[in-house]
Amino acid sequence: EPEVTQTPSHQVTQMGQEVILRCVPISNHLYFYWYRQILGQKVEFLVSFYNNEISEKSEIFDDQFSVERPDGSNFTLKIRSTKLEDSAMYFCASKGDQMYNSPLHFGNGTRLTVT
Amino acid sequence: GNSVTQMEGPVTLSEEAFLTINCTYTATGYPSLFWYVQYPGEGLQLLLKATKADDKGSNKGFEATYRKETTSFHLEKGSVQVSDSAVYFCALSDPIISGNTPLVFGKGTRLSVIA
Numbered sequence: 364e365p366e367v368t369q370t371p372s373h374q375v376t377q378m379g380q381e382v383i384l385r386c387v388p389i390s391n392h393l394y395f396y397w398y399r400q401i402l403g404q405k406v407e408f409l410v411s412f413y414n415n416e417i418s419e420k421s422e423i424f425d426d427q428f429s430v431e432r433p434d435g436s437n438f439t440l441k442i443r444s445t446k447l448e449d450s451a452m453y454f455c456a457s458k459g460d461q462m463y464n465s466p467l468h469f470g471n472g473t474r475l476t477v478t
Numbered sequence: 479g480n481s482v483t484q485m486e487g488p489v490t491l492s493e494e495a496f497l498t499i500n501c502t503y504t505a506t507g508y509p510s511l512f513w514y515v516q517y518p519g520e521g522l523q524l525l526l527k528a529t530k531a532d533d534k535g536s537n538k539g540f541e542a543t544y545r546k547e548t549t550s551f552h553l554e555k556g557s558v559q560v561s562d563s564a565v566y567f568c569a570l571s572d573p574i575i576s577g578n579t580p581l582v583f584g585k586g587t588r589l590s591v592i593a
Contacts (some may be wrong), residue, residue, distance in 0.1 A: 396580060406567060406583035419580060454521060463573040464510035464529045467581060469521035
C-alpha cells in the first residue's frame, strides 16, 4: 500500500538554526498537510497545501514557518529560526480528494528536538 | 470553535478485557468523525470513521457509533489483544470551515494491553 514517508525520523538542532523537514506524499495525492504534536499534548494542525499554495494555516504557522513543494514529489516544512518550543513530533499527511470525510494518510513523523 | 475531548490515559487492560475510550466533540457544522491509531514508532493510521448520525464505524474488532444527541463517538472493543497497544486519537472534520478542512484531533489515549 502506498505510504507517506518522512525524513529524518529524528532531528536535533540548536535554537536559532533553520531546519527543513521533508515529506514524500502518496504519489497521486493532491492535498498536503503538516501537523505537530508537542509531547503530551494534542495533535495540532499547522498548514494545508493545494495547487502549489497554502489553503489554510493555523495561528501556530507564523512567519518562521514556510512550506514548499520544490518538485513533483517532495513537500517540505521549513522553520527559519527554531525556538525551544518548536520541539515536537511533526507529521506530514496527504489525501487524494477534497471531500471533508476522506481520511488523511500520515507519515511516521519527524521528532524535532531544539536545544 | 471545533474541539475534541478524549478520556485521559494511559489505559492499562489485561488481554481479552473490554475496552471503551470516550470521545466527545463540539462542532460548528455536521462533522465527520474518525478514530486514528498510532502504533509504536509509526504514523497515525485511520482506524474507522462515521459520517452521519447513528452510523457505526468498525474495523479490526473496534467499533464506534456517531451519537449526535450526546455529541459522542466512543471507541469500543469487546476483547483487546496485546497487539492493540497503541495511542488512539479521536478526530473530526467539519465541512462548515472549508472544503479542504483540516482534521481536529483530541489529545490521544495511550492503551497498554498486558498478557
